[in-house]
Amino acid sequence: MAQRQITVESEVGLHARPAATFVQTAAKASLDVTVAKQGGQPVNAKSILAVLALDVRQGDTVVIEAEGEGADELLDALALIASAP
């Protein structure tokens, strides 16, 4: 299982544009991908509903996980989106 821990820098957290971009990128992959707040339950990173409901704020740390071929590349892309200011 590949994993990244990222601190969300966007002023609006993982909402609106960052959330939509994050989910769109995850949804393009054939792998299962999850996102969780640190210590929280992982949710489907391909679901905009799940990601909006997670309510990630600026400064929160999220854990994203994926398994399988291409997991590292996918997580790197998602990490870049989640950490963008």
Place this chain on the structure above:
Amino acid sequence: MTTVLAPVAGAALALRAVPDPVFSQGLVGPGLAIEPVREPGRAVAPIAGTIVKLHPHAFVVVGDDGRGVLVHLGIDTVQLRGEGFEVLASEGDRVEAGQPVVAWNPAEVEAGGRCPVCPVVALDAVAEAVTRIADGPVDTGDELFVWT
């Protein structure tokens, strides 16, 4: 099938007319938008269900079938940090379709230099699943679109 109601009164528009690419390009999901009447009003739940996320400027209601609808009150209104919005319900509340959730004033949002248009989005839906009902003027609680 879910019938999604107009959360505010105004004129129904295609999402692509919304001046924010996140909505106009359908990145959040398919749906419609409402150009709201410029007077104080109360935004209502577009479907029956549970309020899973409630911000002053935006909320998500999830029906018993797990479908979520996002109502966004104006564009870039997150920057107002709740000023001019009064939350009338709580996260986790069960609401009926048409029940007031947030009081706001589109005229005030516009006077502050922001666009008060309200995207109403079917979350995790494919574009083909949404069929427009409303065209032109809508009252609060009128049928806006059907989500199959």
